[in-house]
Amino acid sequence: MVAARVLVAILGVVLLRDAMVGHGLFTFGTAGERPVLWLRFTSDPIQLISLSVLALAAVAGLVAAFRQRSRGMRWTADRAWLSGPVGLLGAAVIVLPFAVLYGSVPALSAALGLGDVPLDVRGGAVAAGILVPLLVFAFCAGLLVEVLFRGLLQSELEHHTTVARAALASAAFFAAGHVFLASTVTEVGWPILAFTLVEGLVCAAIAIRHGVLGSTIAHGGAIFLLTSGLV
Template sequence: MITQGMVALVNYSIHLTPGLLLFGAWFALTPRSMTAIRILILLAAFVLMRDAMTPLRMWALSDDVQIAFTANTFVLAALGGLSLLLVAGLAWVAPDLSRLVVWSKGNCAVGLARGLAVGCLIGVPLRLYQGVDTQAIHDYWVWLPGMVVLAYGANALEEVLFRGYLQGYLEQQLTPLRAALISGVAFAACHAFLALSVTQLGWPVLLFTLIEGLACALLRMRHGVLAATLAHGTAILLIAVPLVA
C-alpha cells in the first residue's frame, strides 16, 4: 500500500509541477501591496491542485454528490498532512495574508459545537439519501482513519484560503455579512470548472458547494475559521466512500 501510494503521490507531483511553478512565479512577482491579486493566485493554484486529482483517479464525484476517494489510506493521510504543512508554509511565506485569518471568535467550544452540527446537517441527509452501507464496503474501517486526516487537513487549507484570506480581506472592505456572502459564492464558483468540465456533473455539485460555502462562510463570520473547517471536514467525511478501482 505504501509503495503504491508513493507512486501515486510522485505521479501527482509530476503532473502538478509545471503549473505550480508558474503560479509560484506569479505569486513571487506580485507586490505584497496587491493583496487581492495574491489571494486570487493562491485560490487558482488550489483549484489546480484539487481538480488535477480527478483525471489521476485519486477521487471521483457522482451525480448524487457522493465523493469517492482513493482506497489507499497512505495517500489520504499524506495529502491531509501535506495540506496542513502548506497552511504552515503559507504562514511563513505570506505572514501578511496569515494575519487576515481569524481562527476563533467568541466562545471556542460553542463555535466548534456549531461547526460540527452544521457539518452533520449538510452531510447526514445526503448520507441517508445515498443509502451508504459501510458494512458492505470492503475495508471501510481501515480506510476511514486516512479519510479523517484528509477531510480535516485538506479542508483546513481550503478554509484558510477562502474563509481566512479571502473573507478576512473582504471584511476590511465590506460589511461582515457581505464578505461572507461573497466568500460563499466564490467558493461555489471555484467548483464550476470541476462541475461543468472535469466531471460534467453540473448543477448538483454547484448547488452543494454553494450551500456548503455559505454555511461555512457564516460560521466563519460568527465563530472563526476553526468552526468552518470542522463543518466542512465533517460534511465531506460523511458523504465520502472509498473509490473502487
C-alpha cells in the first residue's frame, strides 16, 4: 500500500508539471541539425517564487503523509558535508553532454566534430534579474521530485530488491513519468526521455550514499544551469 500511495503522489506531481508546460510556465524545445534539447522556465519572478513556495508546501505534505517512511529516509551522507560537493559533481555530469552539444566546451565539441548551437535558437538569453528566483525554484522543485523518487520510491523499493535495482527502477520510473510530456504535451520526443533517464540514473546513484540532499543538489543544480542559459 505504501508503494501504491507513492505512485499516486508521483502521478499527481507529473500531472501538475504537465499542466505547467501547457500554461507556458515551463518550455522545452530542440535546436540545431541534431535534436539538441533546451529548456526554460517562466521569466516572471513572482511566478517562480510562488511555485517555489508551493513545491516546499508539497514536500511538507509528503513528509507528513508518509511520516513513518520519512523517519527512515536517507537525507544526507554519513558525513553530511559530502552531500553538497557530490551533488554539485552530479550536476556537472548531467550538464556536461549539453555543454558539449551546445558548443560551450569548444575544444571537446570540436574534437567530436560538433558545431556551435547559438543561444538564441535554444531558448535565448535569460535576464540576470530572474537568476536568483530561478535558482530558488530549481532547488525547491528538485527537492520535491527527489523526495518522491529517491526519498520515498527508491527507499521503498529497497525493501523488496537490491539497492542497485531499486536505484535503476527509480531512474526508469522517473524517465517514464516524462513519456506523456515528450509525446503529447510537447512534440520534443526522445531527447526528453534520454535526458531524464540520465538525470534519474545520476540522482539515484548519488542518493544511495549521499541521500536526498545530494540528489537534490544534483537535480536542482543541473536544472538551474540548463534553464538559466549559463551553459
